[in-house]
Amino acid sequence: MILELLTMDEFAEGLQKTRTVLIPFGSTEEHGSHLPLSTDTLQAYDVCCRLAQRRPLFVAPPVHYGVCRSTANHPGTVSIRTSTLKALAIDIVISLYKQGLRYFVLLTGHAxxxxxxxLIDAGEELLERFADLEIAVLTEYMLAAREGRAIIETPDDSHAGEIETSRLLHAHPHLVKGEGRCEYPSFPAGILVRDKQKYWPGGVWGDPSKxxxxxxxxxxxxxxxxxxRVVDLxxxxGR
Incomplete structure (x- = not known):
């Protein structure tokens, strides 16, 4: 059940079937010269909607902004503060809790x-506040890299590389502009830098050509x- 498409009566009926909601978190962030700024959001929202086709659960509207420090200087990236993200996550969960939901999955496409x-800090705070609330915080990338390890050819592929380009070629091919080039960032170990794009000019971490x-x-x-499986647990x- 896609929350923003429901009427209030349909939402109330849905509560008779499930008390579980998936909340997709994404970002507006550069993903190389070939993928859209909404890549993280699209991936998280897509899998939530796919799962909602298989079983009764709610999918909340996606959050399109995240904390994007490494890509903050790249064109198009819009980053928010950690305190903003934490407060937003807490407020969304509390509001949905008041509506009757009890099982929450915060699935972030931005890793x-x-x-x-x-997001984990927000989840821990919510656990302390509500004794009958259950919550999970997952990165979409963690699931993709772990579950797809037999498919992925690129070592240490993580951002706008083989995994994410493949995902967009499948689900949103019209948004993929060219192939992108293999790249890995070269940040100096332990040193914080102001001009992050200097050390990561193309904004790709991996090999999109694969x-x-x-x-x-x-x-x-x-x-x-x-x-x-996470929802079952x-x-x-599953416990």
């Missing part, structure tokens, strides 16, 4: 460490299956 930590729509379809299916079916 930045600081971004993910802010991408294919066929790989993308297989990886997406594996991610949806893995997400379903959260709801107590």
């Amino acid at each position: 930045g460490g600081t971004h993910t930590s802010a 991408a294919s729509a066929e790989k993308g379809a297989k990886i997406e299916q594996l991610v949806v299956d893995a997400l379903a 959260l709801e107590g079916k």
Whole structure:
């Protein structure tokens, strides 16, 4: 059940079937010269909607902004503060909790460490506040890299590379502009830098030339299956 498409009566009826909601978090962030700024959001929202076709659950509207430090200087990236992201996640969950939902999956398509930590902090705070609330925080990339390891050819592929380009070639081919080039960032170890694009000019981490729509379809299916197992555990079916 796609939340923003429901009427209030349909939402109330849906509560009789499930108390689980998936909340996709993404970003507006550069993904090389070949993928759209919405890549992270699209991937997270896509798999949530796919799972909603298989079982009763709610999918909340996606959050299109995230904490994007490494790409902050690249054209098009819009980054928010960790405190903003944490507060937004808490407010969304509390509002949905008041509406009757009890099982929450925060699925982030943006896998930045600081971004993910802010969502985990929000989840921990919510666990302390509500005794009957269950919550999971997952990165879409973690599921894709783990479940698709037999498919992925590129070592240490993570951003606008083989995985994400394959996913977009499968689900949104009209948004892929060219192939992109293999690249890895060269940030100096332990040193914080102001001009991050200097050390990562193309904004790609991996090899998009190895991408294919066929790989993308297989990886997406594996991610949806893995997400379903997480929901089972959260709801107590796997515990």
